[in-house]
Amino acid sequence: MFETSKVRTFFQGRVEKYDSIYDQDKKFIWKILDFIFRRSIQKRFELTLAECADVNGKKILDIGCGPGVYLVTLAKRQPKKIVGVDFSEEMLSKAKKLARDNGVIDVCQFIISDFRRYVPDDKFDICLAIGFFDYVENPLAVLEKIRGICLEKAIISFPVKWKLRNIVRIIRLKFLGCPVYFYTLKQVKDLLAKSGFGNSQIIIVDRDYLVIAK
Ligand SMILES: C[S@@+](CC[C@H](N)C(=O)[O-])C[C@H]1O[C@@H](n2cnc3c(N)ncnc32)[C@H](O)[C@@H]1O
Known part of the structure; x- marks a missing residue:
């Protein structure tokens, strides 16, 4: 099986588990485990939303949108257009339900596709790729593609290499x-430079580098 097929199969079966990470109303023990292993996910969510405080009239692409938490939150901020791409049907169903429940289904577009094969008919002011590069075998080609369709900035997370907690994640996955896949700071900088993102801010958010690339 190709590496991407393995990723897709994995996410098809993880919808509820992944979605529950954002759920604030959970048992104490899960809150502790989230704090130990997944605090990056909450933190990068907060930072990304702060970075997207004013998206009024903007075109946004959420690459690997998963259960749609970013998509739906930003859809409420009056963008001109917001598109979520994901190759997992189950993730997209979850995202659609979330959009419907929040009254923004008509604002969002959902594309079921491997991002590498997706041919957008437009460029986007803001591109998000959060929790996505963890699963990308050839990051340079994908980053170049993002660069080619991004007009203003891309907000991207890369998981940090050489973290003790990675051992648990590597074994589990x-x-x-x-x-x-994990990245050193040098690898992230090289990838950004080679893909043409000349002006980038890199923030260390626990187990991730959160990049604001321009
Ligand atoms: C860890 S989840 C992140 C979801 C969301 N961005 C978030 O942070 O809440 C990664 C998502 O990327 C999707 N994905 C991974 N590789 C992909 C690819 N090549 N094309 C499209 N979607 C992909 C998976 O199906 C999954 O829904």
């Missing part, structure tokens, strides 16, 4: 058959 290996067991579940999903490849995962």
Whole structure:
């Protein structure tokens, strides 16, 4: 099986588990485990939303939108257009339900596609790729593609290499058959430079580099 097929199969079966990470109303033990292993996810969510405080009239692309938490939150901020791309049907169903429940289904567009094959008919002011590069085998080609369709800025997370907690993640994902990729700061800088993102801010958010690339 190709590496991307493994990623897709993995996410098809993880919708509820992944979505629950954003749920604030959960048992104490899960809150502790989230704090230990997943605090990056909440933190990068807050920082990304702060970076997208004013998206009124903007065109936004959410690459690997998953259960749609970013998509739906930003759809409420009056963008001109907001598109979520994901290759997992189950993730997109969840995202659509969230959009429907929040009254923004007519604002959002949902594209089921491997991002590498997606041919957008437009460029976007803001591109998000959060929790996405963890699963990308050839990051330079994907970053170049983002660069080519991004007009203003891209907000992208890359998981930090050489973290002790990565061992647990590597073993768990290996067991579940999903490849995962990590990055050094130098690799992130090189990727950004080679893909043409000349002016980037890199913030260390626990286990992630959160990049605001322009
Ligand atoms: C960890 S989730 C992140 C979801 C969302 N961005 C968030 O942070 O809440 C990664 C998502 O990327 C999607 N994905 C991974 N590789 C992809 C690819 N090549 N094309 C489209 N979607 C992909 C997965 O299906 C999954 O829904």
